[in-house]
Amino acid sequence: MVNVIGLGYIGLPTALMMASHGVEVVGTDYNAALVDTLNAGRPTFKEDGLEELFQTAVDAGIKFSHEYQVADTYIISVPTPYDKFSKKVDPCYVVSAAESVLKVCPKGATVVIESTISPGTIDRSIRPLVAAAGFTTGRDIHLVHAPERIIPGNMVYELLHNNRTLGADEREYGEKVKALYASFCQGEIVVTDIKTAEMTKVVENTFRAVNIAFANELAKICRHENMDVYEIIRICNMHPRVNILQPGPGVGGHCISVDPWFLVGDYPSLAKVIDESMKTNDSMPDFVLNRIYEIMREKGMTDITRVGLYGLTYKENVDDFRESPTLQLLESQERHLAPGLKSYDPFIKRDLVKNQYHDLDGFLDAVDLVVIMVKHDEIKRQMGKLHGKVVLDCQNICPMPGVYHI
Numbered sequence: 163m164v165n166v167i168g169l170g171y172i173g174l175p176t177a178l179m180m181a182s183h184g185v186e187v188v189g190t191d192y193n194a195a196l197v198d199t200l201n202a203g204r205p206t207f208k209e210d211g212l213e214e215l216f217q218t219a220v221d222a223g224i225k226f227s228h229e230y231q232v233a234d235t236y237i238i239s240v241p242t243p244y245d246k247f248s249k250k251v252d253p254c255y256v257v258s259a260a261e262s263v264l265k266v267c268p269k270g271a272t273v274v275i276e277s278t279i280s281p282g283t284i285d286r287s288i289r290p291l292v293a294a295a296g297f298t299t300g301r302d303i304h305l306v307h308a309p310e311r312i313i314p315g316n317m318v319y320e321l322l323h324n325n326r327t328l329g330a331d332e333r334e335y336g337e338k339v340k341a342l343y344a345s346f347c348q349g350e351i352v353v354t355d356i357k358t359a360e361m362t363k364v365v366e367n368t369f370r371a372v373n374i375a376f377a378n379e380l381a382k383i384c385r386h387e388n389m390d391v392y393e394i395i396r397i398c399n400m401h402p403r404v405n406i407l408q409p410g411p412g413v414g415g416h417c418i419s420v421d422p423w424f425l426v427g428d429y430p431s432l433a434k435v436i437d438e439s440m441k442t443n444d445s446m447p448d449f450v451l452n453r454i455y456e457i458m459r460e461k462g463m464t465d466i467t468r469v470g471l472y473g474l475t476y477k478e479n480v481d482d483f484r485e486s487p488t489l490q491l492l493e494s495q496e497r498h499l500a501p502g503l504k505s506y507d508p509f510i511k512r513d514l515v516k517n518q519y520h521d522l523d524g525f526l527d528a529v530d531l532v533v534i535m536v537k538h539d540e541i542k543r544q545m546g547k548l549h550g551k552v553v554l555d556c557q558n559i560c561p562m563p564g565v566y567h568i
Contacts, residue, residue: 164342165190165233167259169200169226171207171416171482172276172310173239175317178215181224183346188225188233200226208481208509211318230266235342238263239276239310244420250427251280253287260288264295264303272304272335278417279307280424281361304335307356308343309363314415314480325349329359367421368436373407374418375439378446381409381568385453392558392567409568411535411556412446412487414476419443419485447491450556450568454533457566461552463530467501467517470529473536474507474514481509488535489515504529508540526551534560 166177169191181187191197199206205216240255256277263273275284284307289299297303307329312320326347330336336353343351354362377395384391395406413419422440425433454469463469476486483489488505492515495503502517506525510518519525522540526532526547534541537557545560554566 163188163231163233164235164237165231165263167191167230167236167238167263168240168255168277169193169196169206170239170241171314171317172312173237174200174206175209175212175215175312175321176237176239176276176310177224178212178219179318179321179346180342181219181222182215184222185342185345186223187219188227188231190227190230192228194228197226197228209314209317215318230262232266232268233271234268235272235274235339236263236267237274237276237308241416242277242279244423244427248427251283251424253279253283256283257287257291260291261295264291264297267303269297269302270304272306272339274306274308274339276308276310278309278363278367278421278424279360280364280428281357282428283360284356300331304330304332305356306330306335306339307359308339309359311363311366313417313477314482315477322346323348326351327359327362328353329356331356364421364424367417368425371413371418371422371443372436372439374410374413375442377407377409379442380406382449385568390567408558410446410487411450411568412490413443414485414487414490415482416484419476444490446568447487448494450487450533450535450554451491451494453554453566453568454531457531457552457554461531463552466503468504468528468530469533470504470506470519470525470531471533471535472506472525472541473534473538474505474510474518475536475538478537479509479539483507483510483514491535507536508538522547 163186164180166173166187166189169189177187177189196206205212238256238259240259242256243252245252284305292299292303299305311324311326326343326349328336328339328351330353340351340353381391384394391409398404398406422436426437471488474486474488475481475483504517505515506519531552532548533554534557537559542559553560556568
């Protein structure tokens, strides 16, 4: 039996996928309300294909509990926040979950860490726990790292098709865990050592963050020179060895906006390019806020409460708002004690921030300047409703003449 620990954006789909492919699974989470919702037959967030996968897993016998189970294999999939000041990963949730597992697991159990962690975290934080519990790593407890590689909005497909990396002390147990993931994963599964697996996941997201930062920095340079950054990128990308990404209002989510800081925090004297790239990406919400003020001055607008931010999530067509650039922008505005901007997002049904609207028409009626922060399909379909509005398009999706860009 497999006990999946942590039933959030990664743990729940992983548990459902395994159960749907013939693996006996119990999902565990400390949040009793979340477990109750799952036991009532309802997924706890929206995602394409998740409801169907959930029903298949329930029919296959998956169970949900807030108690840790006696199992052969444990998959720990809990968040790994970082300290915004020190830029170091905080493995407290992983450590807590591992401590709880070690209280109930039998000898011979395999403990798989799916959470994204900085290189060396298992050596520093998990192996000492195993020893303190009276176990010997490699004999009584077998450690494996299996970093997740999926993105909200396309989780089910990517769980099935993405390649995976597994890090293990012993090849034999790496292959056993590989067989477990191969029950559903159609991509290539590479088995390596634990520290290499830790590093590869962080490096993947760091590579993307650095390339996004280049595009964002280019947007700032082009704004200074009053040039069209999108036209410049389009022409440059005609070169066979150039593939510049698109700039945007910032970077959100719990991967690209967080994981590179693990390297900055652990290697502050070495990760200079990464550090500057992350600072560039983090500066973009303030850059957008300054663009809003510039446009207001140009248009003779004086009431910032007539400005609305479209999109609160960190990316299009999901309800995930972790590290959202819009929330970062609103937080920055609050620090400056400025009157509140209005906001709206079709995927956020509850009140998340002040001055938040829950219908597009009401939102548009209340504002004169619309800032497109997220390229949800809804706004692409409803572009006609933006006629007569001043538009700052941070995603380069609005074809109307006279639209402002970052």
